[in-house]
Amino acid sequence: MLVSTAKLLSERRSEIPGRVLFMFQPGEEGHHGAKFMLDEGLLNVSKLKDGTESPIKAAYALHIVSSIPAGMVGTRGGPVMASSDVLSITITGKGGHASEPFRTLDPIPVACEIVQSLQMMITRKIETFDPAVVTITKLIAGTTTNVIPETAKIEGTIRAVSEKTRKKVHDSIRRVAEGIAAAHEMQAAVEIRTGYPVTVNDKPSVDFALDVAESLLGEGKAVHLPSPAMGAEDFSYVLNQIPGAMVFLGGTPQGVNPATAAPNHSNRVMFDETAMAHGIALYSSLALRTLGVTLN
Structure with a gap:
């Protein structure tokens, strides 16, 4: 969609009273591509030919989703997508034979207790209207059936929609894991890799x-979303520096219920490709309207 928008606007460059910067970011899925582009001077645009400054006024990104019908868009002010951090906890005990657990310090039950307690921590300590998610997706321990291992490792993801709650969750994870391990005479090493x-x-x-989207798609086709998505996006780095918005572009085919449609990262997801035309029109209109061009 962005390539087509660039082609469309470039063909009419002489009619546009300003400049448009197109950001083709690599490494969006977990590799901080936007951050690297910003660090390399993405927003440090050159002056105009007459020597006047040409600062970037706004930034917009579109993300197609299967949870909104094709022909609609949705977004919201304030937090629209969550932060994303990676959690790793290694519990160290003392290995031994599985028939004599009393001679060991078994890290596996402790790992399980930590997993359960993290879920309780989220429901009891985190504000309902400033939510967070901690999901453990991997538990690694042992190599065979008759040996208690020395260590067990827990890995997962942390999501939050405010920096205040993000920090609170990080601190709480360390306290819960280290406290439970200590109660069982073991050690828990907590590593949190900060993400988007x-x-x-x-x-x-x-x-x-x-407003621009509704003028393109029709009345009622551009909606304010009631709550953030708990997915994450490295366009967040851009919005930390200049005003703008991430907008979700509906892509659910006609006849498919968005509530039950396969999600974006599923191998079963299907998109109505006419939504791409809507995206090109919206990208182009956002650029032109920002530069003061009146559209009929």
Whole structure:
């Protein structure tokens, strides 16, 4: 969609009273591509030919989703997508024969206790309207059936929609894991690898984007979403520096219920490709309207 938008606007460059920067970011899925582009000077655009400054006024990104019908878009002001961090906890005990657990310090039950307690920590310690998610997706321990291992390892993901809650969850994970391990005479080494920050939309930019979208798609086709998505996006780095918005572009085919449609990362997901035309039109209109071009 962005390539087609670049081609469309480039063909009319002489009619556009300003400049448009197209950001083709690599490494969006976990590799901080946007951050590297910013560090390399993405926003340090050159002056115009007459020597005047040409600062970037706004930034917009579209992300197609299967949870919104094709022909619609949705977004919200404030937090729109979560932060994303990787959690790793290694519990160290003392291995031995499985027939004599009293001679060992078995890390596996302790790992299980930590997993359960992390879920309780989320429900009891984290504010309902400033939520977080801790999901353990991997538990690694042992090599055979008759040996208690020396260590057990827990891995998973942490999501939050505010930096305050993000920090609180990080601190709570360390306290829970280390405390439970110590209660069983073991050690827990907690590693949290910081990932993408919370994606925070600028409210005026959201209102502007939805107004532009409704003028293209029709009344009622551009909606304010009630809550953030707990997925993460490295466009968050851009929005930390300039105002703008991440907008979700509906791609669910006609006749498919968005509530039960296969999610984006599923091997069964299907998109209505006419949504791409909507995306090209919206990208182009956002650029032109931002530069003051009146569209009929």
